[in-house]
Amino acid sequence: MSKCNLLTQANTAKLVEDIDTVLFDCDGVLYTGGHPVAGSQEMLQKLRNMGKRIFFITNNSSRSNRQFVAKLNKLGFPAEEAEAVSTSWVAAWYLKEQNFKGKVYLVGNTGMAEELDNAGIKYTGLGPDVAEEESIWDTVDNSHQIFPIDPEVQCVLVGFDQHISFPKLLKAASYLKNEKVLFLATNEDPRLPLKNAPITMPGTGCIVSPVRIASGREPLVLGKPNTPMFDSIHEKYHIDPAKTLMVGDSLKTDILMGNKCGLKSLLVLTGINSLEDAKSVMNSSSPDVQQQAPDFYIEDIGQFGQFL
Amino acid sequence: MSKCNLLTQANTAKLVEDIDTVLFDCDGVLYTGGHPVAGSQEMLQKLRNMGKRIFFITNNSSRSNRQFVAKLNKLGFPAEEAEAVSTSWVAAWYLKEQNFKGKVYLVGNTGMAEELDNAGIKYTGLGPDVAEEESIWDTVDNSHQIFPIDPEVQCVLVGFDQHISFPKLLKAASYLKNEKVLFLATNEDPRLPLKNAPITMPGTGCIVSPVRIASGREPLVLGKPNTPMFDSIHEKYHIDPAKTLMVGDSLKTDILMGNKCGLKSLLVLTGINSLEDAKSVMNSSSPDVQQQAPDFYIEDIGQFGQFL
Structure with missing residues (x-):
């Protein structure tokens, strides 16, 4: 499949049909600077209504999963602890695994x-x-x-x-x-x-x-772009990589992890990277850099919600 | 000239004839772990008696030149502030220059x-x-x-x-x-x-x-291996690079700066790098790494003093 496709009403329908699980990076995606991105809560509710499984994946290690969920709730995102994957939790998970x-x-x-x-x-x-x-x-x-x-x-x-x-x-x-x-x-x-x-x-x-x-x-x-965060939920919930979408604002962490794990990937432009950045990695001569190219991009997650 | 020559009684005489200035890195060369290397004080006195100009060059930025000289004195090395070149001082020198x-x-x-x-x-x-x-x-x-x-x-x-x-x-x-x-x-x-x-x-x-x-x-x-430390004394005292010896324990900092500035260079084995390290950089296929190879090496600075 070609990379860096603009997500539209038309291809959103196909994408959503192909997936049963969505992993969201949070800061820069669902909220920025402590404020929810317009329409992000509605978008999430629509996905839940469709029966999609949701995970919240954050490299931010400053909160436990419990605290992370409390933050999501405070920002107006209903979430449960079993849906949270913070690097604080993954560190403990990894040590237990070892x-x-x-x-x-x-x-x-x-x-x-x-x-x-x-x-x-x-x-x-x-x-x-x-x-x-x-x-x-x-x-x-x-x-x-x-x-x-x-x-x-x-x-x-x-x-x-x-x-x-x-x-x-x-x-x-x-x-x-x-x-x-x-x-x-x-x-x-x-x-x-x-x-x-x-x-x-x-x-x-x-x-x-x-x-x-x-x-x-x-x-x-442990964090993105490395794979332990995905490994942890893959092992725990047996989710299918091919039916999973990773949504993020960072090519080097979110999108790269998604691509490494065989997930579909969607870049939003409300955080770290721009469309120019995405096109630049897609056209890179280095395969390692190319691996950061998302399948899709969209201006913000609210627009994704409108297409649902 | 070939690199990585063992400094002996014979070639020390020639080397000392060719130089009028010696720059010493201090920690790992004149002293280690807060103790003078055996014979280092006598070595320094011999060089002074021969009329060689001495500078003490330290990347350590935790002391002013005044404090650095006080430390040298306390360890039994007579030194004056005009002979001290710390990165703390060089930082202020550089800003004044600008x-x-x-x-x-x-x-x-x-x-x-x-x-x-x-x-x-x-x-x-x-x-x-x-x-x-x-x-x-x-x-x-x-x-x-x-x-x-x-x-x-x-x-x-x-x-x-x-x-x-x-x-x-x-x-x-x-x-x-x-x-x-x-x-x-x-x-x-x-x-x-x-x-x-x-x-x-x-x-x-x-x-x-x-x-x-x-x-x-x-x-x-500002510090080694970059050249501002040498630039500062070169500008201030008009010392001749070709007649200057840099003595250090680190290939990546001391020896590389010496070689970059066109100085002669001597590695001592009482600090960071070993003879194997020196031979390894000398035989490297990378010109940048080769530039870390010293002209001479010696076990410790006390032995250099014995050859004077």
């Missing part, structure tokens, strides 16, 4: 901690951990024993952490000196998709990168 | 601040700047106005900052939304060269990287 028995050094947040608690996985590191006023270099010169290394730690898990600090980077990198210690990251989004904002909000990629650099190791990244 | 009149948003430390003060350059951002307990995502949802943007800021300068925090990353990336705002970094060393330590100490590269990722911009990096 039959992980050790303790996690968590560079993360209360949402990630909640998912680890739900999975019965021990962790340490949550919350503020700030540097002393004394120069850390003087400390190094005087002694290498800067913090007590916990021998139970068998995994460093990095996600969004608004309390990221030098001591946390030091501890994470130090645990990772042991090659047997797992290095997991929820996602690597460079920034939050804020449109027309005067500020830039750093994303989890900005927390993962210094741990990678300090440790010299590569993390297993 | 006739910079604005304010700097500093992600750095008191040493960098001291150099900016000495150069009469205004700055903001020094010291702790920690995140509120409230989720930053809720703040974003409610309003984009998270901090007052200072219109005087015309440069984001990033160096070692043990108070690195999410609000600092957010502010740095937000200032960099304006393409006219300069983006400078002192250096990108991934970690401090601690040999046999149970911990990994993140370097300035771990502070620069998240700002780069969040802003989507590339910094001008």
Whole structure:
């Protein structure tokens, strides 16, 4: 099938007939800057009325599935916890799948901690951990024993952490000196998709990168464009990739994951990428970049709803 | 001249005859883990007695030149401020060279601040700047106005900052939304060269990287392997590259800068890189990697002193 097709009334009917499941990226798709995209709630209701199965897939690791659903509800999107797939939850799911028995050094947040608690996985590191006023270099010169290394730690898990600090980077990198210690990251989004904002909000990629650099190791990244988020629901609910549509605003994460997993893919233009971006990847000479090209695009998700 | 020659009694005599200036990287060369390398102080005194000009070149941006000299003195190395070239100082030198009149948003430390003060350059951002307990995502949802943007800021300068925090990353990336705002970094060393330590100490590269990722911009990096450190003393003291020896423990920073600037280069094996590393870059098929090959290598700087 050709790529980058404009979604119209006509081909929407065919597409909807071919699918029984829709995965929605949320920020930049269903809402932007904390406000629902016009018509997005109605669109969702129509899909539900048609009997389509819905999942909400977010790379954002700052909330547990429970908190993520609460946010969706607050924004006017009815949703259940079983429909939510956050990278916080997927991290705990992955560790359970691996039959992980050790303790996690968590560079993360209360949402990630909640998912680890739900999975019965021990962790340490949550919350503020700030540097002393004394120069850390003087400390190094005087002694290498800067913090007590916990021998139970068998995994460093990095996600969004608004309390990221030098001591946390030091501890994470130090645990990772042991090659047997797992290095997991929820996602690597460079920034939050804020449109027309005067500020830039750093994303989890900005927390993962210094741990990678300090440790010299590569993390297993759970979020999009990698496949564990899809793997988790595929395993749990046996959904059929060929009958599944991935809707997202990012070519590099949403669309690429969709294409990697054999899903149909739809780009909306209310977030990170533009139509020019989509055409540019479609026409790239690199097969890896080409893999980011969506099957369809549409201005916004409200318009998709109108075609339903 | 062939590369990677073992420095011996015989070729040391010739080398020393050919040079009038020696640039020393310090950590991993003159001292390691806060202790002078055996014989390093005597080596330095011999060079001084021969009338060689000495410079101490450090990518470490955590001290002003004054503080850097104090550290050298404390470790038993007589040194003067005019011989010190730290990236903290070079950052201020570079801004003066550019006739910079604005304010700097500093992600750095008191040493960098001291150099900016000495150069009469205004700055903001020094010291702790920690995140509120409230989720930053809720703040974003409610309003984009998270901090007052200072219109005087015309440069984001990033160096070692043990108070690195999410609000600092957010502010740095937000200032960099304006393409006219300069983006400078002192250096990108991934970690401090601690040999046999149970911990990994993140370097300035771990502070620069998240700002780069969040802003989507590339910094001008002042430290080695780039040339501004050499440019600064070349301009100030008119030293002759062909008569200058660069001594370092890192192929990617010290030796590469030396080779880029047309200096002679000597690798010591008491820090980051091994002889195998040096031979591997020498035999690389990539010209860029080959450029990291030193002219000479020696086990440690004390042995160099014995040959003098």
